[in-house]
Amino acid sequence: MFLKELTELSGVSGCEYEVRNYIKSKLTDMGCEFYVDKLGNIIAHNKGRKNKTIMLAAHMDEVGLIVTNIDSDGFIKFEAVGGIDQRVLNSKPVLVGEKKIPGVIGSKAIHLMSSDEKEKALPIDKMYIDIGTSSKSETEKLVNIGDYVSFKSSYAEFGDNLIKAKALDDRTGCSIILELLSQKLDADFYGVFTVMEEVGLRGAETAAYQLEPDLGLVLEGTVCADMPEVEEHDKSTLIGKGAALSLMDNTTVYDIDLVRSIAKIAEDNNIMYQYRKSAAGGNDAGVIHKTKNGAKAAAISVPCRYIHSPVSVASKKDIESVLLLTKLVILENQKGEKHV
Amino acid sequence: MLKEFLFEVCSNHFVSGFEHINGDIIKRYFQPYTDSFEKDKLGSYIFKSSGSSDRKIMLAAHIDEIGLMITKILEGGFLSFISVGGINPASLVAQEVTIYGKDTIFGVIGIKPPHITSEEERKKPHKMKELFIDTGYSKEELEKLVTIGDIATVNREPLSLQGSVISAKAFDDRACVTVMLETAKELKKISHKSNVYFTATAQEETGIRGAKTSSYKIAPDIGIVLDVGFGKTPDMPSDSPELGKGPIVAYGGRLNSKLTKKFVDVCKKYNYPLQYEAVPAITGTDTEALQISRDGIPCILLSIPLRYMHTSVETIDLYDVEITGKAIARFINELDNSDLEEILCF
Structure with missing residues (x-):
C-alpha cells in the first residue's frame, strides 16, 4: 500500500511536487510508461487489450494554506487554498514552505475571550502561524510570501479497519491508481494523477484534452457525513458501506447508463457499493465529461469523514471495494479482441 | 534535560x-x-x-x-464528553484524542465537511455538546472498552519551533x-x-x-x-x-x-x-x-x-x-x- 507514504507528503494545490516525485519514482520502479504534462499532471499508460480509451483520474493536490504576509513581530498571515472550514484550523501544528518549518496556529486563551468573541468563529484573516520567532526579519529568513503550508498529521490506523490521515482526498485515489498500474492488467488504461483539483479542476482539463477519453473514471475521496449531529438527509455516504457511486454533483450529471452498469458489476461480483446521495461538491469528472466532443464519466469514491481537515477518516474496506470495482470496470470495458 | x-x-x-x-x-x-x-x-x-x-x-x-470526560456512548462508535477544567470547544475541532479506557483508544473529533456547511454555520463556533469523539468501533465493541467517567486528552507530540521556543x-x-x-x-x-x-x-x-x-x-x-x-x-x-x-x-x-x-x-x-x-x-x-x-x-x-x-x-x-x-x-x-x-x- 502506498497510502501511508502518500498522505504524509505535502501537496497543497499548486505545489504538488513532493507527491509527483513520489509517484514518478514508484512508476519508474514498476516499469510503467509515463510523462508529465505542462501543468504538472502525471499521465501513465498501462498497455493492454483495448476497445476504448479509458482515463482514470485521481488528484495529487490537497487543501492547505498559503502565506500572504509576515507581521512586525514575525507572525505569519495566510489564506486558505481550497475549501476549508476555518474552524478546523484552531490549535493545529502546520509545516511551512519547502523547508517544512514547524509552526502552530494558536487561539486566544479562553480566559481572555469576551463573551462576544466566544460566540463567533475566528475568521481566517484574524489567524496567524507562530514559528517561534520574535521579529519580522527573523521570520523572513525562513519563510516567504507565497510559501505553501500543510497540516502536520501522520497516518494512523484505528477502530474497526479505519485510517486517519490528512489528504485522504485524494491520496486514496492516487494510491488505488498506483496499485492498479502495478498489477499490469491486460487491459488498456491511462492512470492520470492530476494537479489543482481543489482550486478549480485545472489539471484534469488539460489531461482530458490530451487523452480524449471515451470513458473517464474519477477515483475520489468523497464527502461522508454520517456523524450523530448530521441530519439524515445530509448523510451522503456511509463509512464502511463500500464504494460510493456519484449520480449528480455541482460539476456533473453522471451518465446514468454508465453508473448503472458499474452498479451491476458490483452486484454481480459481491462488491459493496452505495450511491452518493448528495449533489454537493464536485470533482475532476466535471471537466473530463466536457472535454472536446464530450466523454462519459463516472466517479467511484471512498467515503471520507472530516474531509478537508487534518483528521480525515476512511475505511480500508471501502478502499478495497473501490480498487476491486474499478479493476473490474476496466476489464469489462476492454473485453475483446483488439490488442494495441 | x-x-x-x-x-x-x-x-x-x-x-x-x-x-x-x-x-x-x-x-x-x-x-x-x-x-x-x-x-x-x-x-x-x-x-x-x-x-x-x-x-x-x-x-x-x-x-x-485540563482534559475531557466521557459521558455517553452512542450508536456508530461515537462518544459524548464534557470538559475537565476550562476548555474552549473551538480548540477541540479536528483534533486527535486518546481515551484512557480499559485500553488506550484512538479517536478523532471531526466536524461535518464544508461541502454541506452553510456560510452562516461556519461563523458559529461549536459547543461542547455538538462535538463527538469518533472511535471507529461499533457501539457494542466500544462498550467493552470505554466506561462513562473515563478521561481523554488531545494528542499532541511536543514540537521544537525556532530557537528555544517549544509548543505542546x-x-x-x-x-x-x-x-x-x-x-x-x-x-x-x-x-x-x-x-x-x-x-x-x-x-x-x-x-x-x-x-x-x-x-x-x-x-x-x-x-x-x-x-x-x-x-x-x-x-x-x-x-x-x-x-x-x-x-x-x-x-x-x-x-x-x-x-x-x-x-x-x-x-x-x-x-x-x-x-x-x-x-x-x-x-x-x-x-x-x-x-x-x-x-x-x-x-x-x-x-x-x-x-x-x-x-x-x-x-x-x-x-x-x-x-x-x-x-x-x-x-x-x-x-x-x-x-x-x-x-x-x-
Whole structure:
C-alpha cells in the first residue's frame, strides 16, 4: 500500500511536487510508461487489450494554506487554498514552505475571550502561524510570501479497519491508481494523477484534452457525513458501506447508463457499493465529461469523514471495494479482441 | 534535560483528579535532586530538599491539566464528553484524542465537511455538546472498552519551533514543574539552610485544591507560586509580556510586597531579566490557596509567559523556564543569608 507514504507528503494545490516525485519514482520502479504534462499532471499508460480509451483520474493536490504576509513581530498571515472550514484550523501544528518549518496556529486563551468573541468563529484573516520567532526579519529568513503550508498529521490506523490521515482526498485515489498500474492488467488504461483539483479542476482539463477519453473514471475521496449531529438527509455516504457511486454533483450529471452498469458489476461480483446521495461538491469528472466532443464519466469514491481537515477518516474496506470495482470496470470495458 | 523532562511529562496525561497514573515520571526526574518524597491525600507530589535550619520554603506548580470526560456512548462508535477544567470547544475541532479506557483508544473529533456547511454555520463556533469523539468501533465493541467517567486528552507530540521556543499541550503548568526541577538541580550543588519543598500540586484547574491540602501539610514559612501567564500575541495589547524576556513578577494583594521586592532585588543584582504585572485581586493560581493556608503564608507569584493558553499548542520559550529556575535558587540562597522575619515584618 502506498497510502501511508502518500498522505504524509505535502501537496497543497499548486505545489504538488513532493507527491509527483513520489509517484514518478514508484512508476519508474514498476516499469510503467509515463510523462508529465505542462501543468504538472502525471499521465501513465498501462498497455493492454483495448476497445476504448479509458482515463482514470485521481488528484495529487490537497487543501492547505498559503502565506500572504509576515507581521512586525514575525507572525505569519495566510489564506486558505481550497475549501476549508476555518474552524478546523484552531490549535493545529502546520509545516511551512519547502523547508517544512514547524509552526502552530494558536487561539486566544479562553480566559481572555469576551463573551462576544466566544460566540463567533475566528475568521481566517484574524489567524496567524507562530514559528517561534520574535521579529519580522527573523521570520523572513525562513519563510516567504507565497510559501505553501500543510497540516502536520501522520497516518494512523484505528477502530474497526479505519485510517486517519490528512489528504485522504485524494491520496486514496492516487494510491488505488498506483496499485492498479502495478498489477499490469491486460487491459488498456491511462492512470492520470492530476494537479489543482481543489482550486478549480485545472489539471484534469488539460489531461482530458490530451487523452480524449471515451470513458473517464474519477477515483475520489468523497464527502461522508454520517456523524450523530448530521441530519439524515445530509448523510451522503456511509463509512464502511463500500464504494460510493456519484449520480449528480455541482460539476456533473453522471451518465446514468454508465453508473448503472458499474452498479451491476458490483452486484454481480459481491462488491459493496452505495450511491452518493448528495449533489454537493464536485470533482475532476466535471471537466473530463466536457472535454472536446464530450466523454462519459463516472466517479467511484471512498467515503471520507472530516474531509478537508487534518483528521480525515476512511475505511480500508471501502478502499478495497473501490480498487476491486474499478479493476473490474476496466476489464469489462476492454473485453475483446483488439490488442494495441 | 529540562526539555527532555518537559516533553516526556507533556506526552503523558495528568488530567485533574487523575494525577496518580503517571507519577513515576515525575519521581524519576525529581528524586535524584531531592531527599524525600511524600504525597498529600489529594495526590499532590511533594519532594523535599533538606536544609540545615528549620525554615521551610514551599514551591508550588500544578501538575494537573485540563482534559475531557466521557459521558455517553452512542450508536456508530461515537462518544459524548464534557470538559475537565476550562476548555474552549473551538480548540477541540479536528483534533486527535486518546481515551484512557480499559485500553488506550484512538479517536478523532471531526466536524461535518464544508461541502454541506452553510456560510452562516461556519461563523458559529461549536459547543461542547455538538462535538463527538469518533472511535471507529461499533457501539457494542466500544462498550467493552470505554466506561462513562473515563478521561481523554488531545494528542499532541511536543514540537521544537525556532530557537528555544517549544509548543505542546499542558505546558500550563508543567513548564513550571520544570522550573522547580531546575531549581532543585541548582540547589543540589550548594548547601542550603532552608528546607525546600518542590510541590507538584493536584487539581488546580478544577478549583485550586491540591495547593490547599499540600500547603496545610507542609506549613511553610513562605511560598513561591509558579504558573503560566499570557504571552504577547497579535490579538493582545502591544505592551503585554513577551516570550524570552524572563518570568512575570506579580504585584497585588495576594502577594507579599516585601518578599516580592526582595526577589526583584536579587534578580537585578544577578542580572536575571524580569517582566511585571499588576493583579489587583484573583490571580487564578495556587496563590489563592497558599496565601490563606493555616495562619497565612507570605507568597510571591512568578509566571512563565505562554501563548495560546488551554489549547494543545501552548507555546513557551525554554529559556524563561531555565532562568526562572536559576533565579529562584539564587533567591533561596540569598534568603538563607537574610533575616526572613525582618523582610516579612510589616
